[in-house]
Amino acid sequence: MMPSIEDLAWISANSLIIMLGITLLFISKVLRDVFTSYKLNDELTEKDNPAVGIATVGFLLGVVIVYIGCMAGNDPVGMPIFSELIANIAIDFSYALAGTLGLLIGSAVLDRIVLNQFSLSREIVEDRNVGAGALEAGYMIATALVIAGALNGYGSPLTALVFFVIGQLLLVVFSQLYKLFVGYKIFDEIKSDNTAAGVVFGLNVIAFGIVLLKATEGDFVSWSSNLGFFGIYAIGGSILLLVLRVLADKVLMPKSTIRHEIAVDRNLNAAVIEGGIAIGISALICVLM
Secondary structure (H helix, E strand, O other): OOOOHHHHHHHHHHHHHHHHHHHHHHHHHHHHHHHOOOOHHHHHHHOOOHHHHHHHHHHHHHHHHHHHHHHOOOOOOOOOOHHHHHHHHHHHHHHHHHHHHHHHHHHHHHHHHHOOOOOHHHHHHOOOOHHHHHHHHHHHHHHHHHHHHHHOOOOOHHHHHHHHHHHHHHHHHHHHHHHHHOOOOHHHHHHOOOHHHHHHHHHHHHHHHHHHHHHHOOOOOOHHHHHHHHHHHHHHHHHHHHHHHHHHHHHHOOOOOHHHHHHHOOOHHHHHHHHHHHHHHHHHHHHHO
8 A cells, every 4th residue: 555645744854854963963062062161072972971971971861852742732633734844844853943042051050050169161171970971871860851842732831941941940950959968968979979869869850850841841831820830830740750769768778767878878779779669669660649
């Protein structure tokens, strides 16, 4: 059976989306080189810097998440004419490009505001601090989830910008609360090359980013409706995330504490388990709430 004209149109459009996605990854790499103090190729191939590699993976995954958020969920009803389909893809690509710039802003927020005790770029580039690289990767993915939620669905550039800014503020607040919640000086641990501390922090930020994705996704209805929905999910989801994570930790690690395993033993296994639990719980919250 020969494919119909409509099938060929969708195949062509989807092929274009894939090609544009690859193009966006290339543009993102160039932009990251411009906005960082190091050259990615030098750090990855000549200096073999693992911290830069981990941070870069987080950034590129963030770009993919933003791109998917822009391209998914905005499909027109029925079969539009091909020119309209291409126009919609072009608009979505422009949003994805703007979202990539938002990722770079998120990186600056992490370096200048969240980690104001030390220079993140110095830790990653000069000290080759894998924990710092893992934290940046997690923050990039969390920021991308916020951007994807803000850009997904029908709205305007203004609504996307507002929810991006609110999401960034909440990521900063969550990072500060998490610092108090863990019971040890997590930034000092990361600075002293405690990889486990950076990994667990990065994974928990991703978990909160998943909650924020749920809070921001969907069509814009009104400021009161969407902000109310956002507040319920962001606040309620974060509280549930923290409470359920503590309970899960006690069940899975009854003979020790996460604080001791991370701060004293620098146990990377414990960090991955604790962070994985947080991400799993946040995913359950998003599906069930």
